[in-house]
Amino acid sequence: MTRPHVVIVGAGLAGLTAALEAVDHDLQVTLLEARPRFGGGTWSFERKGLTFDNGQHVYLACCTSYRRYLERCGVTKSAPLSRLSIPVLQPRQDGGEPTVSWIRRSGLPAPLHLARSLSSYRYLSLGERAKIGWAALALRRLDLFDPALDDETFASFLRRHGQSQRAIDVLWDLIALPTINVRAEEASLLLAAKVFQTGLLANSDAADIGWSRVPLTQLHVEPALGILERAGASIRDRAKVSSMVLDDDARRVTGVVVDGETIDADAVVIATNAESVTKILPAAAGTDREGVDRLGSSPIIDVHLVYDQKVMDYRVAAGIDTPVQFVFDATEASGLPASDGQCLAISVSGADEEHGERPEVLIDRYAREMERIFPRARRATLVDAVVSREHHATFRASVGSQKLRPGVATAISNLVLAGTYTDTGWPATMEGAVRSGEQAIAQLMTNRAYLKGSEVEMSQREAS
Ligand SMILES: Cc1cc2nc3c(=O)[nH]c(=O)nc-3n(C[C@H](O)[C@H](O)[C@H](O)COP(=O)(O)OP(=O)(O)OC[C@H]3O[C@@H](n4cnc5c(N)ncnc54)[C@H](O)[C@@H]3O)c2cc1C
Structure with missing residues (x-):
């Protein structure tokens, strides 16, 4: 029996989820990723022997689909949940230990x-x-x-x-x-x-809170790719899809084009970011492409500071009256032995102003702020610092944004969308991305139109 072949375009969390769901439905999967790396908006990089994430990622206990994804990948223990308890710190004018007030349940x-x-x-x-x-x-x-x-x-x-x-x-x-x-x-x-x-x-x-104790690539990407490989999926990086191939009356998608090569498909999931989808989504899909373009995006930057000694006792802290919004102890995930110092990740959301600034300016500003908040940072040596920035970190959740978010279904029954910008009801989060991947495959299974050829073949075999 020929298994229906689903091509999934984009290997962020939405695409990875769609791929896992598809193999669970016994579909033949091809996963195509434009970049040389997988994971989309959640990825890790090496620098001077340590590993940094592109941005600190946090989830809450209410993120049930994301938690299922972690479970499916067998990595729940690597991103444990803890009871909501966050110190909110305010730097003191006299230079002493910061004022603390807790948000805890x-x-x-x-x-x-x-x-x-x-x-x-x-x-x-x-x-x-x-x-x-x-x-x-x-x-x-x-x-x-x-x-x-x-x-x-x-x-x-x-x-x-x-x-x-x-x-x-x-x-x-x-x-x-x-x-x-x-x-x-x-x-x-x-x-x-x-x-x-x-x-x-x-x-x-x-709102009990969790985040990864290992690099994000190790958490989200490697286990998922392992499952997909074992299920016989074809996985390609540097495979940028440039267009869809439609049948003569533009009612079905029959394949996708990558570097001039056509890959045949019984169904396609476009699981890209919002900025890319409108470039490859055919007009026949009926999705309001201009609306998706109007969603726009909102940046996040992270300033990673590596000290030669421990400067912060909390695992996470929030700041007020300082540009430091949240700071995480990322020492364990970075691979730095605790005896050698501390690696901190300062996460700055809605970073419209900071996004365009030079790394040395940002490092200087945030290192000084850390000294204002944590007196021990004044005595410590900053041994390394790096800024990661994501211009299109999330869609822009402004007034009116909900109306611009498309559903996963399109007017073409065997073409569906996934991605955190789709109308999941959730903000642009890992939970939203995973939900969209689940919904995309559920929609395909409901449509079943793409199964047509295979079903005919199956009933012929059963008849014989
Ligand atoms: C710095 C940062 C911090 C964040 N913090 C949090 C957090 O704390 N908690 C949380 O829940 N969420 C957080 N998020 C949001 C979360 O990471 C995203 O919502 C989620 O990862 C998006 O997943 P996605 O699969 O929808 O899209 P993406 O991750 O953008 O994946 C889309 C993929 O499609 C690929 N692609 C695009 N065009 C093509 C093409 N033509 N052909 C083939 N492939 C293509 C892209 O290369 C990309 O890999 C954060 C995001 C960032 C950037």
Whole structure:
């Protein structure tokens, strides 16, 4: 029996998930990746004997599809979850140890699990703290199926519910910015509501937090490629798809073109980033390509600092009144022995301004900030530093962005889309990418049109 052949274009998390789902449905898979490396927006690089990730990646317990992906790859233990407990640090004018206030959950049911921590959040006045609950409860009641939520900014909603600018800056944006990658002032209320409802207001353990203790390539890419190879998938890097081949009446896709070569396909999943999809998606697919182009993107930069000694005791810390948004202890993942020093990754979301700056300027600025926050950094030697930047890190989750996100189905029954920019209901996250890959294959299995040839062959064999 000939197994239906699915070509998957793009090997980020969405494409890798689609490929794994496809082999699980006993489809023959070809995975094509334009770059010389796999993993898309999650990848690692070597420098002076250490390994750095392109950006610190974090997930929450509510990311159920992503957790299934980790399980499928057998790497759950490499990215353990811990109870939500994050110190929020403020540098002190006198140069002493930073002021600390914790965002942590208790064992109480949601939303009471955060009540204690927020009622003692020292960066807000008593009056401001008293009003947090009002906005949180209003956020919890929003209907995520109401399209009007996409027409308002998160900040405007917060102001309507009594939140001061300070509360937006030091509390709401502390959570919204790293998850949706634009500030509340610009963010679509719909995506912000999704984040807060799913991550913080529905279940008490939903925001328990995890990240990889090994390089991302080792976590996401190598195990997935191993599974695919064992299942007989064909995997190619440096294979940039330039177009789709359609049948005469443009109702079915019959293959893809790579470097002038046509690869035949019974079905195609385009699992690229939003910037690439419109270049190869045929008009017959019926997807609003201009809309996808209008989504735009939002950058993230990471400043990686390697010290000759430990300067931070926390595994992760957030900052206020400093450009350091979040800093992670990446020593273990980098391969640096703890006795030799500490490797820290400072993650800067919504980095529109920083993105264009020279690496030495950024390193100087963030190294100084670290000295302001952590007095021990003043005595330590910075032995290496590198900046990684991703201009198109995520789609731009501004007001109106939800309307521009296409579904995974297209007007061509054997051509589907996957990618974090598709309408998963989630922001541009690893969870969104994995969900889109799952949905793409589920859609193909529902359409079944692409199976036609193989089914005929199968019934002939069964008949004989
Ligand atoms: C620095 C950074 C930090 C982040 N932090 C977090 C975080 O903490 N938590 C979180 O959940 N998410 C985070 N994200 C977001 C997350 O990484 C992305 O949402 C996710 O990886 C996107 O996956 P994707 O498969 O949809 O797209 P991509 O990863 O962009 O993959 C698309 C792939 O398609 C390939 N491609 C494009 N065109 C073609 C073509 N014509 N032919 C063949 N291949 C093609 C590309 O080369 C790429 O490999 C972060 C992203 C970045 C960049």
